[in-house]
Amino acid sequence: MSYETHANGMNPLNPAQPLNSPPDVQTIDRAAHPQNIVLDEDSAVTKAEKLERHGGQDDFPEPVAKRIKVTASADEEASGNGESRSERRKGVAPIKPEFLVYPPGSGHDRGTALRDDDAAEGAAHEPSQQNSDTRGKRKEKSKGQNTSRNFGSSRDQVGLCSSRMTRPEFSPSECQYGEKCKFEHDLRKYLKDWKRKDLTTFGGTCPIWKAKGRCNVGWKCRFVGSHTMEREAEGGRPELILTENPEVNDLLKPEITSTGIGTLNDVPHQAKSDLMKRRFKTPKADAYNKWLDTQSQKPEDQRDHQASNREPDLENGVDGQKHEKEDNRARYVSPPFLPSEKRKIYFGPETPVLAPLTTQGNLPFRRLCVNLGAQLTYSEMAMSLPLIQGQKSEWALMRAHETEATPPTLSTTPTVVKEYENARDLKFGAQIAANKPWQAVKTAEILTTLCPHLRLIDLNCGCPIDLVYRTGAGSALLDSQAKLDKIVRGMNAVSNDVPITVKIRMGTKDNKPTALKLVERLLYGGQDAYVYGGGGSGVAAITLHGRSRQQRYTKSADWEYIADCAALIKRLNEKGDELADTVREADSRTQHAGGKVYFIGNGDCYSHVDYQRRLSEANVDSVMVARGALIKPWVFEEIEKGQYLDKSATERLALVEQFVRYGLETWGSDEMGVGTTRRFLLEWLSFAYRYVPVGILEHLPPKLQDRPPAWRGRNDLETLLGSDNYKDWIKISEMFLGPAHSDFKFEPKHKSNSYEIEAEG
Numbered sequence: 147m148s149y150e151t152h153a154n155g156m157n158p159l160n161p162a163q164p165l166n167s168p169p170d171v172q173t174i175d176r177a178a179h180p181q182n183i184v185l186d187e188d189s190a191v192t193k194a195e196k197l198e199r200h201g202g203q204d205d206f207p208e209p210v211a212k213r214i215k216v217t218a219s220a221d222e223e224a225s226g227n228g229e230s231r232s233e234r235r236k237g238v239a240p241i242k243p244e245f246l247v248y249p250p251g252s253g254h255d256r257g258t259a260l261r262d263d264d265a266a267e268g269a270a271h272e273p274s275q276q277n278s279d280t281r282g283k284r285k286e287k288s289k290g291q292n293t294s295r296n297f298g299s300s301r302d303q304v305g306l307c308s309s310r311m312t313r314p315e316f317s318p319s320e321c322q323y324g325e326k327c328k329f330e331h332d333l334r335k336y337l338k339d340w341k342r343k344d345l346t347t348f349g350g351t352c353p354i355w356k357a358k359g360r361c362n363v364g365w366k367c368r369f370v371g372s373h374t375m376e377r378e379a380e381g382g383r384p385e386l387i388l389t390e391n392p393e394v395n396d397l398l399k400p401e402i403t404s405t406g407i408g409t410l411n412d413v414p415h416q417a418k419s420d421l422m423k424r425r426f427k428t429p430k431a432d433a434y435n436k437w438l439d440t441q442s443q444k445p446e447d448q449r450d451h452q453a454s455n456r457e458p459d460l461e462n463g464v465d466g467q468k469h470e471k472e473d474n475r476a477r478y479v480s481p482p483f484l485p486s487e488k489r490k491i492y493f494g495p496e497t498p499v500l501a502p503l504t505t506q507g508n509l510p511f512r513r514l515c516v517n518l519g520a521q522l523t524y525s526e527m528a529m530s531l532p533l534i535q536g537q538k539s540e541w542a543l544m545r546a547h548e549t550e551a552t553p554p555t556l557s558t559t560p561t562v563v564k565e566y567e568n569a570r571d572l573k574f575g576a577q578i579a580a581n582k583p584w585q586a587v588k589t590a591e592i593l594t595t596l597c598p599h600l601r602l603i604d605l606n607c608g609c610p611i612d613l614v615y616r617t618g619a620g621s622a623l624l625d626s627q628a629k630l631d632k633i634v635r636g637m638n639a640v641s642n643d644v645p646i647t648v649k650i651r652m653g654t655k656d657n658k659p660t661a662l663k664l665v666e667r668l669l670y671g672g673q674d675a676y677v678y679g680g681g682g683s684g685v686a687a688i689t690l691h692g693r694s695r696q697q698r699y700t701k702s703a704d705w706e707y708i709a710d711c712a713a714l715i716k717r718l719n720e721k722g723d724e725l726a727d728t729v730r731e732a733d734s735r736t737q738h739a740g741g742k743v744y745f746i747g748n749g750d751c752y753s754h755v756d757y758q759r760r761l762s763e764a765n766v767d768s769v770m771v772a773r774g775a776l777i778k779p780w781v782f783e784e785i786e787k788g789q790y791l792d793k794s795a796t797e798r799l800a801l802v803e804q805f806v807r808y809g810l811e812t813w814g815s816d817e818m819g820v821g822t823t824r825r826f827l828l829e830w831l832s833f834a835y836r837y838v839p840v841g842i843l844e845h846l847p848p849k850l851q852d853r854p855p856a857w858r859g860r861n862d863l864e865t866l867l868g869s870d871n872y873k874d875w876i877k878i879s880e881m882f883l884g885p886a887h888s889d890f891k892f893e894p895k896h897k898s899n900s901y902e903i904e905a906e907g
Contacts, residue, residue: 189539190529191504191579191611232844239838239854240845247856300821300887302366304340305329312364315386316379333365333386342817344371345884353807354815358407359394366816368884407811408548409509410574411597413541421536421592428595430640431588438583438636489643490566491602493687493744493768495761497521497554498785501748501772502577502604502649506833508826510808513547514801515775516573519782521554522768523573527606529619530580530589544597547812550574551599563742575602577649579609580633581618587636594642602686603644605634608651610695621695624654627664631672631683638684645686649748652707654695661690665711669718669743687744688715689770702851703749709764715745716765746770752777752850754784774850776833790847792840795864799881805830806882821887824879828892831875835868 232250234240243250307329309321315333330336344350345368352369355361361373365388379385420426493499500515501507502524512523525543532540550573576593580586590603607630609620616622623630630648637646648668653660669682690711692703719742747760748770760769774781779801784791809823838854840846859865866874872893876886 189504189526189543190532190537191527191609191614234845237852239848239852240843241838241854241857242842242844245842245857245859247858250855300817300824300890302336302340302342302817304336306333306336306341306366307331310336311366312362312388314388316383337365337370341366341370342368342887344369345820347882347884348807352815353810354407355391357394357807357811359391361388361815362407363814363816363819364388366814368815368817368820409545409812410548410551410599411544411546413544413596417596418536418538418541421534426536426592428588428591428640431584431591431636434587434636434639435584438632487643488638488641488645488684488686489570490563491571491645491686491744492554492556492563492566492568493522493746494556495768496557497768498757498782499689499746499768499770500524500775500782501770502527502606503772503776505826505829506776509545509547509812510805510823510826511779511830512574513549513808514805515779515782516547516549517804518780519786520771520775521573521782522575522601523550524604525574525576527577527579527609529614530578530585533578533589533592534585544576544593546574546599547808572599572601574599575604575647576600577604577606579606579614579619581622583629583633583636586633587640590637590644590646591640594640594644600644602647603637603641604647604649604689605630605637606649608649608691608695610651610698615695621651621654624650624660624664624695627660627667628672628674630664631667634668634683634685646684647687647689648685649689649691651691652694652704656694656696659694659707661707661711662714665690665714666718669715682743685743687746687767689746689748692747692749705747705749705760705764708747708749708760708766712745712747712765715743719743744768748772750774750850751781753781753790753847754788755847757781757785758788773833776830777836777850778834790840795859795861795867798834798837798867799863799878802827802831802878803882806879817887820883821890824883824886824890825892827879827883828872828875831878832872835870835875838868839864 232240307321307327309319310317310331310333313319321327321331330340348356348369350369351372352361352367354363354367355369355373361367361369364370365374367373373389373391374386375389376384376386417426498520499522500512500520503511504526507524507526512520516523523546525546528540528543552573553568553571554573556568576597578586578589578593580589586605593600593603605623606620607623609615611620614620614622618626618629623633634646634648650661650664665688667683668685668688671682688711690708692705692708693699693701744767746768747764747766750773751757751760751769751771752774756774757769757771760766771781780791780793805827806823809826810819813819813822838848838857839859840848842857842860857868859868866878869875876892880886
């Protein structure tokens with residue numbers, strides 16, 4: 147559905163100030179096939195995604211937001227007025243007739259908006275339609291509509307030298323590059339000729355200065371007029387200086403740094419330099435990897451001898467097994483590396499989890515979700531090798547906000563888990579991907595050394611991206627269970643008190659799930675577990691996405707299979723002692739939280755009804771939310787309150803404003819920071835527009851896989867927020883960030899093959 151805006155460009159936030167048309171619309175229209183540009187600041191996963199893509203009224207009156215509480219069963223569909231309604235059609239959002247643009251059955255559709263998630267993401271796995279009739283010829287893999295996504299750049303025409311950025315006009319500080327410096331040193335010339343004029347949004351006041359007392363980008367701030375004054379210097383010369391907000395306590399004012407406000411896990415430049423030059427010491431990982439190499443070099447018959455001697459003695463019955471256990475215990479030699487005692491963590495019904503989301507799972511969005519009730523968060527997936535090499539773009543993914551370092555909010559249950567201390571717990575965990583044990587082990591030690599604010603380290607075993615899969619990382623580990631087991635054990639051995647968890651899929655191929663076998667192996671070890679000390683891998687929690695890699699989004703998540711895995715884990719948790727023998731007997735150090743391994747389900751959670759149903763029917767400990775949070779981030783608020791929240795358009799726009807504020811605090815309020823904030827806002831809006839307000843639906847609950855016919859909102863602003871036209875998304879961004887930079891470009895993801903690749907679930 148496209149929303150055609152008025153010619154007068156009315157701004158709903160400030161009617162007196164009209165909205166200008168996006169300055170680069172014509173350029174964007176021509177960008178049907180933009181150049182394949184990989185940005186330096188992109189993380190490794192984002193770079194891989196770009197490469198894989200080769201394969202009305204004048205004002206806005208707002209009603210008070212309605213709160214629709216469902217007191218009936220999940221399957222019961224409430225009716226507001228008791229009138230008869232049409233039957234619910236599979237795959238189609240049940241919108242009330244009065245909000246439809248076209249009458250039912252008219253044959254009109256939404257064009258590209260009807261393109262399904264799986265069709266967009268799965269195009270690389272299917273032959274191109276234009277080649278489908280070609281026989282006897284080599285078929286080329288479908289490349290999609292675009293070869294990459296190019297966002298252009300947002301920079302000052304001539305930049306201000308960093309030696310002048312936060313200092314008074316006549317500061318004696320000298321530039322270390324002297325006359326060779328290519329940046330501007332004359333402050334007044336920079337402000338007059340090279341810097342774009344100040345923004346008038348947020349009342350013309352810098353959000354960072356207002357909240358924190360000082361602005362960390364100084365003269366480069368797009369709101370610099372709000373924290374600038376002129377004073378009389380020596381000799382009577384007028385001098386420009388930066389001011390601080392007197393209403394903010396000095397203790398709350400941040401240091402003037404290049405990083406965001408209130409961020410944690412900021413790795414020092416020297417540490418990244420040492421990593422890049424291979425000078426960073428990882429003694430535990432080096433020793434473990436060396437020992438692992440010696441084990442792999444042993445003859446196969448020598449490694450398998452002990453395991454073969456541990457088969458149950460069926461002829462002699464229980465007595466024979468008892469004597470066999472005693473003999474094997476006598477021969478057992480403890481390995482030199484076992485995991486240290488881990489910090490106890492907790493997953494439960496009151497801890498809904500925000501999934502790790504590439505690109506969209508950035509710090510401002512996670513912060514927004516935490517404010518709305520998300521209890522646990524993850525970083526975007528980071529590749530282990532770039533972390534080891536000290537790449538700045540990858541280490542930026544490890545940053546967390548201070549709100550993510552607070553403990554999750556739990557029920558009043560006195561003892562949730564034995565020895566669990568809620569005060570020591572926090573919300574933020576890091577997710578990494580690795581294809582070799584040495585990489586994962588080394589990364590685990592580096593992370594626990596440099597990032598003190600980590601709840602856990604999660605190993606991604608479900609990423610379906612082709613370039614990740616072909617290297618042996620991500621979902622490829624599902625077919626290399628021995629390697630995966632080895633990786634988890636190694637990470638546990640060097641991660642100090644930080645627990646290790648894994649996120650998996652059902653398997654790599656349709657109709658051939660392997661998760662049940664993998665879960666059992668992770669909990670109680672395989673035939674070669676004796677080499678590492680016996681027992682399980684020490685994994686603290688397992689998250690299962692109820693889809694295969696091959697399936698992508700062609701079908702709904704298989705929660706029946708997730709329930710089967712949950713039942714298996716429950717049996718293994720409860721009957722571990724009965725299953726123990728000398729091959730699989732668990733060492734206390736390999737068992738987390740008193741032997742309990744948590745199990746989290748993931749897939750198609752879009753409401754509190756979905757959440758509660760999964761908890762009760764699948765018997766999982768908690769549910770991870772991915773796409774549902776991108777489309778409707780207040781899903782966590784619904785889960786907490788146990789009811790639908792029919793957010794008004796004004797409330798939803800307020801969330802956009804909140805995201806923008808958080809973005810400016812994270813990336814800065816200078817030209818580059820505004821451009822970065824705009825880019826990630828548009829990335830989020832490319833999901834958020836798919837939300838159909840609860841108040842215009844005929845049937846509940848809403849379903850994540852449903853696609854709506856063309857619809858209009860209850861007012862113009864609601865229609866605008868539901869527009870699938872990316873030009874309208876840019877117009878929304880201009881309400882808070884002003885006109886886009888002339889070099890800024892944005893291409894919506896629904897024109898590419900990887901539309902849903904970032905959100906696993």
